[in-house]
Amino acid sequence: MHQITTDNKHNISEKMPFEALLVLATAGFLALVTETIPAGMLVQISADMGITESMAGQFVTLYAIGSVVAAIPVMVATQRWDRRALLLVVMWALLILNILTALTSSYSLVLALRFLAGMAGGVLWAMLAGYARRLVAPSLRGRAVALAGTGVPIAFALGIPLGSFLCAFIGWRGVFWLIASLTLAVIIWLRSGAPAAPGQATDATRLPLLRILTTPGVIVVLLIQSLWIVAHSILYTYIMPFLGTAGMADKTDSVLLVFGLASIAGIWLTGLFIDRLLRALVLLSLAGFFLASLALGIAGQHPFVIYVAVALWGLTFGGTASLLQTASANAAGPGADVAQSILTTAWNLAIAVGGGVGAIWLKTYGVASLPWALVPLLLLAFAIAWASSRHGLPRSRRPLS
DSSP states (O other), X not given: OOOOOOSOGGGOBSSOOHHHHHHHHHHHHHHHHHHHGGGGSHHHHHHHHTXXXXXXXXXXXXXXXXXXXXXHHHHHHTTTSOHHHHHHHHHHHXXXXXXXXXXXXXXXXXXXXXXXXXXXXXXXXHHHHHHHHHTBOGGGHHHHHHHHTTHHHHHHHHHHHHHHHHHHHHHHHHHHHHHHHHHHHHHHHHHHHSOOOOOOOSGGGOOOHHHHHTSTTXXXXXXXXXXXXXXXXXXXXTHXXXXXXXXXXXXXHHHHHHHHHHHHHHHHHHHHHTTTOHHXXXXXXXXXXXXXXXXXXXXXXXXXXXXXXXXXXXXXXTTHHHHHHHHHHHHHGGGHHHHHHHHHHHHHHHHHHHHHHHHHHHHHHOGGGGGGGHHHHHHHHHHHHHHOTTTTSOSSOOOOO
């Protein structure tokens, strides 16, 4: 069994270091908001820059591509870096790039800046779980990852609506200035509120990428995540046209708010039980998402069913990242940081694949049948999770030490 070896035992806490983990959660929130918030300001961006809304939408696309490109190679290259130092570099990069985005009038330059910002964001998400795990005793690692990941559902719930709301008062450039200001505040907070956490101490613990990828359990977690996130992306990307079949297209914001609030509840519940019931939580979450998809497929024309199903979907999705990051890190041992970068890259690719699969499904079978596209994906993910009782999601395990 691999064991995670670092030399920061003096910084490991037997209690939850809430301030440090909240700093990490806030950093993650800002990185995801930086990615998604342009989607709520497409009209204003297109009018200001003299481009179409679809061209403005590439603000999000280029960020996502940058995340995919950077996560694995940068994490491999920085395995020995102190985690706080690396996070500070990432946050400074986001600060500078968001300021430049607010200042420039060149569309080509903006896309380049968004690509670079995406690279920084990809590194942040790849390192966040490993940093959180380094700060606590083995018995608290899953809970620490869950708390550090609370920025995800909050950003999903608030990112796009927040962009639309703020843009009406301060313009889209003002929104980027605001994000830059908040990023500077987090940099200051990070320096005082989070301890140092060394990376891999010696070359002996720095494993080759292929070896990490083929570690028993890592590939299992990747398969489960890929199927899960493709299914999620299909529904999340095309939720507005699906709601339109029930005459609820104008209720998209309220439906997504229900999803976001339920996601926050989901990550809270995950944090309570993840260190004791990791396998059970993954299976229950997949089963819950499956039931929500069935409900939407069978009775998705009824508003009450839609709200209940979306709430169940959000509840089961909230802890997804924390569950899979914890399972991957447990399986990867000393290669946990690089395994997280692989997981992050696969997550972003799954989102893109989900969007493409959803588009094909809509064209072939119609929007009303969209939830049925999720059913085989979730069944297969559940079957893999159920079968991974030895590696990936063992029936019982003691935390690594």
